[in-house]
Amino acid sequence: MDKKKIVLILGFAGFVTMADNWVVSPILPSIAQNLGVDVASASLVITAYMLPFGLFQLLYGYLAERFGKRQVITFSISMFTIATALCAFAFAIPDLAVYRALTGMFAASIMPVSLALIGDLFPMEERQSAIGSFMGISFLGQGLSMAIGGSIAYFLNWRGVFGVYAGLAVISSLLLFTIGRKIPSTINKESKALMPYITILKNPSSAIIYILVIFEGIFLIGSFSFLGGFIKQIFELNNFAIGMVMTAFGIMALVAGRKSGKLAAKIGRKKTAVIGLTSAFIADILLVSMGSFLPVVIIAIGAMGFGFMLAHSTFLTIATEFAAKARGIAMSLVAFCFMGGGGIGTAIGGKIVSSSSFERLFLIYGIGLLALTLSTILVKKSFKSSVQA
Secondary structure (H helix, E strand, C coil): CCHHHHHHHHHHHHHHHHHHHHCHHHHHHHHHHHCCCCHHHHCHHHHHHHHHHHHCHHHHHHHHHHHCHHHHHHHHHHHHHHHHHHHCCCCCHHHHHHHHHHHHHHHCCHHHHHHHHHHHHCCHHHHHHHHHHHHHHHHHHHHHHHHHHHHHHHHCCHHHHHHHHHHHHHHHHHHHHCHHHHCCCCCCCCCCCCHHHHHHHHCHHHHHHHHHHHHHHHHHHHHHCCHHHHHHHHHCCCHHHHHHHHHHHHHHHHHHHHHHHHHHHHHCHHHHHHHHHHHHHHHHHHHHHHCCCHHHHHHHHHHHHHHHHHHHHHHHHHHCCCCCCCHHHHHHHHHHHHHHHHHHHHHHHHHHHHHCCHHHHHHHHHHHHHHHHHHHHHCCHHHCCCCCC
């Protein structure tokens, strides 16, 4: 099967899940208003999604090796469709949080297992470009979801957003059940549930990458999750306008995804990750210092998306080398660390916003990103060596 077609089919599944995942940020003010709570309280919906999204990565890593990566992706996107549709019928934050948790539970497999499958099918010299393209398509879904989701919420309501994304998930399911059946998918019946995880984490080089990814999730997703509320408070824009502004993240993530492989080959992985983290740090500082100017906010959001993709695609590519015979597990650990960190960062961010301000949040997380950048510069072996489990 043509490899470009594989990336497109997997990319569309990623597009749908990331669109559904990140759309809550721009419509969070609308959800909060409709359900009679403040934005900080409504942010529980984001945390409810991210924590099971991160936790269930560990299970899907084993299932992907045991039953086949394509098979797990196909099952998960089907269940994801049902869970997303249920969100449209929530009538309070607690039940919406439960439905989002179910959505996150099934969405958990799509990104890491797809990345593991790409790692199986693409040689190393093509891998970061393929990963960048896949991630770019996926996060274009995140970017466009803000404009599309914002417009749906504006003309209909936030419930309509989840209905539309459930429809997109149906299309993705059909693609995987039909054309996607030809995607090669190996089964490792000898895979053991815990040993590959232990082997990978025992190695200092791989453990350091996972630690960096945890803090990337805390500070980067933690910053991103409150952009919609920040824009609403400062500029009093409607849902459609908020979505359009935040589309800058997805567009620049797509640009960075397509360039990350060539950049890493030219200047090295570490420098590529450092440039990405620095860009995200600058984005937070711009929001703190000049967040009252809309053009600057748009630039900052674009810089955050660009920086995220440069750094994260680099970490992902490194992780594909950790376990050639259990790549699904290695990639699931990355997703667990990133989204688990994101859930923690969002939960802490909600406390900061409710007790202080959005600006204080961006300042604290900006300092965190600076510390993470400096830590990445100090790391030596992890960006060069690989671990085989």
